[in-house]
Amino acid sequence: MKRDQGYNTRQKEKLIDYLVRNKEKHTNVQEISIYLAAEGTPVGTATIYRQLDKLVESGTVRKYSFDGKVGACYQYIDKEHECHEHFHLKCLVCGRLIHLDCDHLMSINRHIEEHHGFVIDPSQTVFYGRCADCIRAEAEAEDRS
Amino acid sequence: MKRDQGYNTRQKEKLIDYLVRNKEKHTNVQEISIYLAAEGTPVGTATIYRQLDKLVESGTVRKYSFDGKVGACYQYIDKEHECHEHFHLKCLVCGRLIHLDCDHLMSINRHIEEHHGFVIDPSQTVFYGRCADCIRAEAEAEDRS
DNA sequence: TTGCGTGCAAAGGTTTTGCATGGCA
């Protein structure tokens, strides 16, 4: 994880500003691009991608991508309020992000380290799936049909 | 999950044949395309995607898609040999993707479902961290400095 | 014969890259 050593440019500043102000949600390049343009400070797509890459590289931003046509999502990592000790569940249906404090789960960390020689970084890892609400909603939709 | 009701065509047969013979590994559309062409029985890309979609739909094939430039991965589901769904580990340092077949880990699925009402989708979930090689390399770099 | 399957090419969308220019330090 490298240090952030780049120049401070207007574009970079605006991008980070946007990410910080939206740190509780996911964004994608398209959203960022549209938003910054609307603010009167447009930033080229290529620049957004390049800056984002660096931010991910330096550990400032989290990138995740899953199946779908939306492309990758990005989220600013709030280092002060970041929860390093638990995993996150994200519902693919409603988009809700669930913080999961659970000792049992932390044991998988040890298991993987001991048996697979791999050290998981919980702050970077998100479990994707369906939350209880959406599962119920789907079941009901099933019944109706 | 629908029944497989399509016609039996040469292309479909060849595709399934390839998937079955490579059921212990992941493939992608590009690989399939190149392989089938090399075998003297080329199949159009569009057809591969369309057939694959149906196979995923009918539960014959598993599709994984996540971060990376490789596109989605596909794997035949060997129903008789109870080939498990598995998780993926991705090294944040070297970028390597590790396929993790491990019963112990699948149990976390059950745990989360039972205790947290959340159903994880392993095909969309990737554990991020550091692989054994990179941990060793980092330790050595540490020593040197 | 009917209608699904196929192949090609074109389109769509996301991300990357080449290159000349601009701007930070």
Added chain:
DNA sequence: TGCCATGCAAAACCTTTGCACGCAA
């Protein structure tokens, strides 16, 4: 001044779609 950053357009990729033709049942 020396480099890195930026923008634009083009390219690269993966995947989907339209359409005419082929082929299984």
